[in-house]
Amino acid sequence: MKKETWKELTIGTINLDAGNSVKNLTGTWRSGHKPEFIADNCIQCFFCWLYCPHFAILVEDEEVIGINYDYCTGCGMCAEECPSKEKSIVMVKEEIKLAEGGTT
Amino acid sequence: MAKLKDLAKMEDRLVAGHGMCLGCGIPLIFKVVLRATEDPLIIANATGCLEVCTTIFPRTAWNVTWIHSAFENAASTIAGVEAMYKALKRKGKIPKDKTIKFLGTAGDGGTYDIGLQALSGTMERGHDIVYLCYDNNAYANTGGQRSSATPLGASASTSPAGTQSPGKLQWRKDLTKILAAHNVPYVAQACPSRWQDLYNKAKKAFEIEGPAFLNVLCLCPTEWKYEESKGIELAKIAVDSCVWPLYEVENGKYKVNYKPKEKKPILEWIKPQGRFRHLFKEENAWVLEEFQKKVDEEWEELNRLASL
Ligand SMILES: Cc1ncc(C[n+]2csc(CCOP(=O)(O)OP(=O)(O)O)c2C)c(N)n1
Ligand code: SF4
Ligand code: SF4
Ligand code: SF4
Ligand SMILES: [Mg+2]
Numbered sequence: 340m341k342k343e344t345w346k347e348l349t350i351g352t353i354n355l356d357a358g359n360s361v362k363n364l365t366g367t368w369r370s371g372h373k374p375e376f377i378a379d380n381c382i383q384c385f386f387c388w389l390y391c392p393h394f395a396i397l398v399e400d401e402e403v404i405g406i407n408y409d410y411c412t413g414c415g416m417c418a419e420e421c422p423s424k425e426k427s428i429v430m431v432k433e434e435i436k437l438a439e440g441g442t443t
Numbered sequence: 444m445a446k447l448k449d450l451a452k453m454e455d456r457l458v459a460g461h462g463m464c465l466g467c468g469i470p471l472i473f474k475v476v477l478r479a480t481e482d483p484l485i486i487a488n489a490t491g492c493l494e495v496c497t498t499i500f501p502r503t504a505w506n507v508t509w510i511h512s513a514f515e516n517a518a519s520t521i522a523g524v525e526a527m528y529k530a531l532k533r534k535g536k537i538p539k540d541k542t543i544k545f546l547g548t549a550g551d552g553g554t555y556d557i558g559l560q561a562l563s564g565t566m567e568r569g570h571d572i573v574y575l576c577y578d579n580n581a582y583a584n585t586g587g588q589r590s591s592a593t594p595l596g597a598s599a600s601t602s603p604a605g606t607q608s609p610g611k612l613q614w615r616k617d618l619t620k621i622l623a624a625h626n627v628p629y630v631a632q633a634c635p636s637r638w639q640d641l642y643n644k645a646k647k648a649f650e651i652e653g654p655a656f657l658n659v660l661c662l663c664p665t666e667w668k669y670e671e672s673k674g675i676e677l678a679k680i681a682v683d684s685c686v687w688p689l690y691e692v693e694n695g696k697y698k699v700n701y702k703p704k705e706k707k708p709i710l711e712w713i714k715p716q717g718r719f720r721h722l723f724k725e726e727n728a729w730v731l732e733e734f735q736k737k738v739d740e741e742w743e744e745l746n747r748l749a750s751l
Contacts, residue, residue: 419673
């Protein structure tokens with residue numbers, strides 16, 4: 340990204356690009372654990388969606404279908420709160436690679 | 444009754460890519476509250492974790508009109524916007540049938556402490572706004588200084604526990620009651636572990652004409668020092684121990700929205716949190732006793748008010 344100087348700033352630093360934070364991939368600072376989704380166990384209660392602080396639960400056609408690892412930080416709240424008899428989300432260890440930089 | 448599946452279909456007004464901590468409770472609150480109205484929304488947000496983490500230049504995690512106010516004046520900022528909206532409607536520059544909703548928000552520091560004067564004025568003048576305080580019990584964004592919402596006995600950077608002190612020495616300010624004393628149409632206390640209650644309260648707050656105030660307990664694994672995956676369990680304990688009772692005051696009438704079947708001892712709330720660790724030393728036993736006593740007294744008083 341080209342570095343802007345104060346001359347390019349909008350008056351009042353108004354940002355018209357609503358929601359452009361989606362370019363920050365928070366998954367690059369994941370904890371070392373990541374959630375894995377097991378579709379067969381899922382009862383579609385949406386608690387994981389509700390309790391994910393990083394908006395990383397993938398929903399398609401009104402169903403939870405998995406995890407968006409671009410944003411998942413590995414906090415484990417989804418797995419902890421998943422109420423299905425056999426957990427539909429489990430946390431697994433993950434080798435942490437050095438992030439290549441989530442902010443562009 | 445709202446269903447999560449339906450809420451999930453609505454567009455996110457706060458989106459991914461924000462920089463809040465792992466397990467942070469702030470997005471959990473706003474995910475629900477921002478869905479409680481379908482009208483266009485304008486937000487004024489005081490400095491604090493929410494503001495800092497959602498608007499790291501040149502990015503923003505907001506999908507609605509959002510204004511960064513100073514630390515002390517989120518309420519006045521949103522009051523000014525609401526007054527302008529009314530004036531433009533009077534002049535016919537905004538169509539009569541168009542409705543916009545207004546939300547002021549700040550943390551406990553920005554609400555209980557430095558923003559209280561601005562908030563009080565806004566409530567007294569009767570602006571048609573909602574104000575939400577996300578109470579994470581500390582000045583979290585600046586490293587965990589104590590606020591008047593920090594609980595008794597919590598170790599904070601400006602009330603550290605040590606040989607000379609058991610952490611914060613004062614009982615927390617009861618802000619919700621202070622707001623109720625403004626005799627505004629709607630005041631409520633909520634917690635994200637009971638999302639349906641939080642949703643209903645936010646919906647009511649947006650629908651009611653005149654000022655409404657929501658005080659919402661906000662998980663903060665960073666300052667409370669607990670294992671972040673266990674946040675919702677902890678929030679449930681806050682409610683079930685009556686440390687954070689769920690109630691509302693509608694046109695002066697108190698109503699307790701949830702009575703735990705079995706009131707949990709405050710120890711269940713205290714134990715998982717590192718900020719209270721030192722309270723288990725013998726010399727600090729009085730703090731735990733005092734804590735339980737105060738919670739019991741406040742719960743009793745709340746039920747008395749609700750019975751009037
Ligand atoms: C007048 C003023 N004093 C101090 C600060 C520094 N400051 C920024 S955020 C903050 C703490 C905010 O605490 P709180 O309102 O509880 O929000 P949280 O960070 O916990 O989300 C402080 C002291 C400031 N921005 N403005
Ligand atoms: S671990 Fe689960 S709750 Fe936490 S960020 Fe990832 S998907 Fe969301
Ligand atoms: S919490 Fe578990 S059961 Fe519920 S929708 Fe998510 S994965 Fe499925
Ligand atoms: S310090 Fe606490 S409130 Fe602030 S972003 Fe981190 S977890 Fe959330
Ligand atoms: Mg705070």
